[in-house]
Amino acid sequence: MTNREQQLADALTTEDLWRLMRRRVPPVVSEYFRGGADAETTLRGNVRAFQQSMTTAYGALSFDKLDMQTTMVGHDLAVPWYIAPVGSLRMLWPMADAVASQVAGEFGTVMTQSTLSGTPVEAVTAASQGDCWFQLYLCGGRETALRGIERAQKAGFTALVMTIDTGVSGLRALHAKMKPMQAVAPFGGLNPIDKVKLAIDKVKLAPQMLPRLSWLRDFYGDGGAMEFVNVVDERGRPxxxxxxxxxxxxxxxxxxxxxxxxxxxxxxxPLIVKGVHCADDARKAADHGAAGVIWSNHGGRQQDRVPPVLHIVANEMPQVKDLPLDFMMDGGIRNGTDILIALSYGLQAVGLGRVTAAGIGAGGHAGLTRAFQILQSDLDRAMRLVGVQTVAEIHERGAEIRRESELKGDGHLPPIVF
Ligand SMILES: Cc1cc2nc3c(=O)[nH]c(=O)nc-3n(C[C@H](O)[C@H](O)[C@H](O)COP(=O)(O)O)c2cc1C
Known part of the structure; x- marks a missing residue:
């Protein structure tokens, strides 16, 4: 067994995988995946809201078999989670989006590919034995988006996810201060003084790059700084x-x-609308022909100080019962009990953003496989200990199995690792 294989086998939580990712990947890259907007109140809130939620547990039960299957906008999934769109995934691992879709397919679930990806859409669908979704941003305008939609259809994507919460980008200050663009900027076209300045910026990165030569080798072996290969202009240029x-x-x-x-x-x-915070927007999504809605605050990366997604779900789900939509959420999911609690509000499935980055960044195919194994055994344990056998049962008995914490403050809660 290699050292990395051993480390992945030893990882028992997604937090362990996150730590492995941060050891392998230089901070100028990993901070892009970690960061949230402004003071990161919402980023922490997404995780805290799950940590503060509790369940009951019924005793003296034993199940031969559990069934984690769910159905989402006409897709049958073997597990109630899917890969949320994460841009620039290829910074973490060669052809990372294709690696992620392969793992998703192996676990009987779906990978959502971001528009802001460095991996060709065709490679992503080819790598998966299951279905893939394409997440659309309108970068480059309408004609560029129409080319992207046509190409995603030809490549075999089976749903389009339209993200609506990025009218402007949130301010992720810590990453901006690290000057990530200087790390990948070419010297060509610069005057001698700017060349020297850029060289100094690059040299400053040496202390974080040198202990991470395996990442450097993988990154440059995969072609280095990527182009957004699926966003092409009228002449086919990415x-x-x-x-x-x-x-x-x-x-x-x-x-x-x-x-x-x-x-x-x-x-x-199906068309799915992602980045919905309130029943009003869910209604508008239904009026515009969506089949599904994803409650999401973009992992706390857009408007800071919006509520944790779990609270949005708890408040809004009772108000959308009449809508012909399937509901999902993403934001703050880190373990199997989080998934169980989210589903208890009637959601069909949950999306994984940073958990995907943790698995891929820790070890590509093997790392993401380990992340999914951890979630599978987590959710298996949680379902057995709470006393539910199917996702349908979690839906039916949602209010009965949830508990409010009576502990005040957050001194009893674990630290937030990511
Ligand atoms: C590094 C990073 C990049 C992301 N890129 C995209 C993107 O390109 N498109 C999109 O719709 N959402 C994007 N998201 C948001 C995720 O799809 C998802 O909403 C969020 O990560 C969920 O929170 P979690 O990271 O706590 O699971 C990104 C999130 C992260 C962390």
Whole structure:
């Protein structure tokens, strides 16, 4: 067994995988995956809300078998989680989006590929034995988006996820201060003084790069700083790598856009709206032909000080019972009990953002496989100890199995690792 294989086998929680990822990947890269907006109140809140939620446990029960299957916008999933779109995943591992879709397929679930990805869409669907979803940003404008939709359809994606919470980019200050663009910027075209300045910025990164030569080898072996290969202009040229703020500012979407996007995507495969915070927007999504809605605050990376997603779910789910939609959520899911509690509000499945980054960054295929194994055994234990056998039963008995904590403060809660 190699050292890495041993470390992955020893990992028992997703937090262990996150730590492995941070050891392997330089901070200038891993901070992009960690960070949240502004003071990161919402980022921490997403995790704290789960830590503060409790369940009951019924004793003297023994089940031969559990069934984790669920159905989401016409897709049958073997486990009630899917991979949420995470941009620039390929910074963590060669062809990371294809690696992620392969693992998702092996576990009978779905991978959602971000528009802001360095891996061709065709490679992502080819790697999976299951279904893949394509997440759309309007970077490059309408014509570019229409080319992207057509290409995603040809590549075999089975749902389109439209993210609506990125009218501008949130401020992720710590990462911005690390000057990530200087790390990948080329010297070509600069005057001699700027060349020297850029060289100094790059040299400053040496202390974090030198202990991480395996990452450097993988990164440059995979072609180095990626282009956004699925965002192509009318001459077929991919969009060069640029900072995410610029990308998101150029991709604001409105409800009117949803009309032509839905027309272009067609009626035979579902449209899902991601980044919904309130029942009103869920209703608008249904009016615009969506089949599913993802409650999400973008992992605390957009508007800081919005409530934790779990609280959004608890408040809004009772108000959307009449809508013909399937509901999912993402934000703060770190273990199997989190998944059980989220599902108890009637959700069909939950999305994994940073857990995906933890697994892929810790060890590619083997790392993400380990993350999924951990969640599977976590959820298995939680279902047996609480006393539920199926996702349908979690839905039916949701209010009965949840408990409010009567402990005040957060001194009893574990530290937030990510
Ligand atoms: C590094 C990173 C990149 C992300 N990129 C995208 C993206 O390209 N498109 C999108 O819709 N959401 C994106 N998200 C948001 C995730 O899809 C998801 O909403 C969020 O990560 C869920 O919170 P969690 O990380 O606590 O699981 C990103 C999140 C992270 C952490």
């Amino acid at each position: 969009m060069p790598y640029a900072d995410i703020g610029t990308q998101l500012a150029a991709s604001a979407v409105t409800w009117d856009d949803l009309t032509w996007i839905k027309d272009a995507w067609g009626d035979d495969k």
